[in-house]
Amino acid sequence: xxxxxxxIDKVVFGRGSFSEMEGILEQKRNENARFFLYVVDNYFKGKxxxxxxxxxxxxxxxxxxxxPHEPTTEQIDALRDEVMVTKGIPAGVVGIGGGxxxxxxxxxxxxxxxxGSSELYQGLNLIKKPGIYHLGVPTISGTGAEVSMTAVLTGxxxxxxxxxxxxxxxxxxxxPELIASVPVDKWLYTGMDTYIxxxxxxxxxxxxxxxxxxxxxxxxxxxEIYLGGNAGQTPENDDKLMVASMMGxxxxxxxxxxxxxALSYGLSKILGEKHCYAxxxxxxxxxxxxGEGVRELKxxxxxxxxxxxxxxxxxxxDETITAMAHVAYNLPHMWNHAIGTDWKEKVTIDTxxxxxxxx
Ligand code: NAD
Ligand code: ZN
Numbered sequence: 001x002x003x004x005x006x007x008i009d010k011v012v013f014g015r016g017s018f019s020e021m022e023g024i025l026e027q028k029r030n031e032n033a034r035f036f037l038y039v040v041d042n043y044f045k046g047k048x049x050x051x052x053x054x055x056x057x058x059x060x061x062x063x064x065x066x067x068p069h070e071p072t073t074e075q076i077d078a079l080r081d082e083v084m085v086t087k088g089i090p091a092g093v094v095g096i097g098g099g100x101x102x103x104x105x106x107x108x109x110x111x112x113x114x115x116g117s118s119e120l121y122q123g124l125n126l127i128k129k130p131g132i133y134h135l136g137v138p139t140i141s142g143t144g145a146e147v148s149m150t151a152v153l154t155g156x157x158x159x160x161x162x163x164x165x166x167x168x169x170x171x172x173x174x175x176p177e178l179i180a181s182v183p184v185d186k187w188l189y190t191g192m193d194t195y196i197x198x199x200x201x202x203x204x205x206x207x208x209x210x211x212x213x214x215x216x217x218x219x220x221x222x223x224e225i226y227l228g229g230n231a232g233q234t235p236e237n238d239d240k241l242m243v244a245s246m247m248g249x250x251x252x253x254x255x256x257x258x259x260x261x262a263l264s265y266g267l268s269k270i271l272g273e274k275h276c277y278a279x280x281x282x283x284x285x286x287x288x289x290x291g292e293g294v295r296e297l298k299x300x301x302x303x304x305x306x307x308x309x310x311x312x313x314x315x316x317x318d319e320t321i322t323a324m325a326h327v328a329y330n331l332p333h334m335w336n337h338a339i340g341t342d343w344k345e346k347v348t349i350d351t352x353x354x355x356x357x358x359x
């Protein structure tokens with residue numbers, strides 16, 4: 001079957017475009033109980049951006065701490081229930097932050113119209129009804145969560161997205177000024193998520209001319225941003241990173257991620273490591289799968305003086321490694337893409353445990 005995916009309905013791009021939000025939202029304000037729910041990364045509490053929010057007195061602004069844990073089904077259910085009980089169903093949800101906030105905004109927009117716990121909907125096309133209007137404003141770039149059709153949540157049983165056409169944002173505002181304050185380590189780890197999306201998308205059986213074109217352009221931008229004389233957190237590179245993140249996301253959507261993301265999911269689910277950092281931890285040891293990509297990522301780390309810990313697996317019990325290996329093994333679409341349709345003949349739980357022992 002060929003992939004048939006929905007894109008974001010509308011995108012604004014450009015420095016200062018954050019200020020377009022008020023006009024965009026006003027056209028939607030009369031829906032449902034006529035208020036907006038803003039979910040904003042706690043980093044912005046007390047910062048200039050808080051004053052620039054176009055929130056009206058009837059709106060709810062909720063600052064959310066996204067560290068150290070990734071969004072959970074429990075967190076989404078609790079916020080949905082609280083808002084529903086106090087004010088009803090909002091006209092829309094506005095998410096301002098990184099991948100975590102993008103996923104919270106996407107997930108909660110679906111959960112205002114779908115009954116029960118979000119845990120019931122972790123998977124592909126399990127959502128029964130369209131959600132409410134949702135607008136995303138990324139403030140750190142790389143995950144591609146702003147463009148993807150999934151809202152990744154950690155539930156009691158699995159880390160898996162609510163994935164369907166209705167998950168995709170109705171509107172995204174890409175204002176590169178918002179990512180200027182990201183500290184260098186997070187700028188690198190999160191940017192490397194898009195780099196790894198592209199390397200993995202390119203190296204597997206599902207790669208095609210469409211996914212390749214996005215990956216090719218995104219990788220070119222990543223090299224300009226992270227390598228060579230013009231690398232670094234400049235306004236010009238921030239513009240490029242926002243676009244690279246989107247294109248990396250589009251590339252993997254039409255292809256697939258691979259070995260690194262499978263391992264990363266295990267690290268997140270069992271050890272609580274954050275997605276982009278977990279990817280970097282794993283990717284540095286995957287030379288035999290992604291040789292050139294691994295060498296280039298290491299150069300980027302050196303250029304920006306960011307070091308990754310080594311020897312982590314020495315502190316992990318066999319039980320922990322086995323648990324992570326089971327999480328990774330249960331992502332057959334990733335192994336199928338990276339290794340081939342006969343991947344089960346080549347990759348076993350023991351193979352994956354050995355990969356974790358490299359860390
Ligand atoms: P994040 O949202 O967790 O934020 C990372 C850190 O950056 C936080 O400390 C945050 O406070 C800080 N931050 C954000 N914007 C900032 C700014 N402008 N200035 C200073 N600090 C800022 O990070 P992320 O890496 O973007 O997202 C990770 C999440 O995305 C994970 O939960 C992962 O599962 C999810 N994800 C989703 C998809 C998808 O397609 N839906 C894809 C990849 C990852
Ligand atoms: Zn990723």
